Amino acid sequence: MCNDPVLRYTYREDAPVSAALSDADVVRRIGAGDVEAEAELFRRMAPRIRLYGMRHLRQAQAADDLVQQVLVTTIEALRAGKLREPERLAGFMLGTCRMTVLDQRRSAQRRERLLAEFGADLVPSTRDDEPCLDRERVARCVEALKERDRTVVVLSFYDEESSSDVARFLGTSEANVRVIRHRAIRELRRCLGAPS
Numbered sequence: 001m002c003n004d005p006v007l008r009y010t011y012r013e014d015a016p017v018s019a020a021l022s023d024a025d026v027v028r029r030i031g032a033g034d035v036e037a038e039a040e041l042f043r044r045m046a047p048r049i050r051l052y053g054m055r056h057l058r059q060a061q062a063a064d065d066l067v068q069q070v071l072v073t074t075i076e077a078l079r080a081g082k083l084r085e086p087e088r089l090a091g092f093m094l095g096t097c098r099m100t101v102l103d104q105r106r107s108a109q110r111r112e113r114l115l116a117e118f119g120a121d122l123v124p125s126t127r128d129d130e131p132c133l134d135r136e137r138v139a140r141c142v143e144a145l146k147e148r149d150r151t152v153v154v155l156s157f158y159d160e161e162s163s164s165d166v167a168r169f170l171g172t173s174e175a176n177v178r179v180i181r182h183r184a185i186r187e188l189r190r191c192l193g194a195p196s
Contacts, residue, residue, distance in 0.1 A: 027086035030078040038075055045093055046071065052097045057104075070096050141191035149184035156181055 021029075021040060029037030049070050053063030073096055077083060083092055142150060148170070155161040155169065156177075163174045163181075170177065189195070 022087070023089040024086035027078055027083055027089050030075060031081050033079070041075065041078075041089075042071055045074075045090075048090075049093065049097055052094070053101075056101050062104075066097065066100060069100055073100070137192060138188075141188050144191060145184055145187060149180055149187065152177055152180045153184045153188070 021037075023044070026037050026041050026044070030041060046067050049067045050063045053066035054060070057063055057066060070093060074093055077092075083089065142153060145153065151170065152166055155166045156163075161169070163177045167174045167177045
């Protein structure tokens, strides 16, 4: 598990928020190293950030990722004392949300431009008798996998992580990773209509 306290928090809509502390008090306590104040910041702001993410990214997973990214960025800034006006915490976080979403969109557009320009050079040409890869169908099949299976496939084939790294990340054995990967590949083949 990660040692950073930010990444240990979990999002719960029913988590109680302390009305006794103002946003400025939370900011000051985080600057002083109070881990409970960081948890309070998470409880207060995570639902707002997630709502922003759902409005602008329109996907639950992307919104959850935005929550983590914005909170990590914010807590790092608060720990370093970079917010000069603690009472403007909500505005700071909204700005961080905007910038994060804009960065994500710019990255996606840059990837699309690069693929359009150089994609043909990256993909080896196929003969007429070879089946062509249907990327959308592959994406749907990968998304249909169970979460753990999908994680193993993505880490193994997209991030090119070794079995030992994947096992460490998931907190399981390398043998279990190989079994999960084998099962996921079999399921992908079935979904794609490929012979087993």
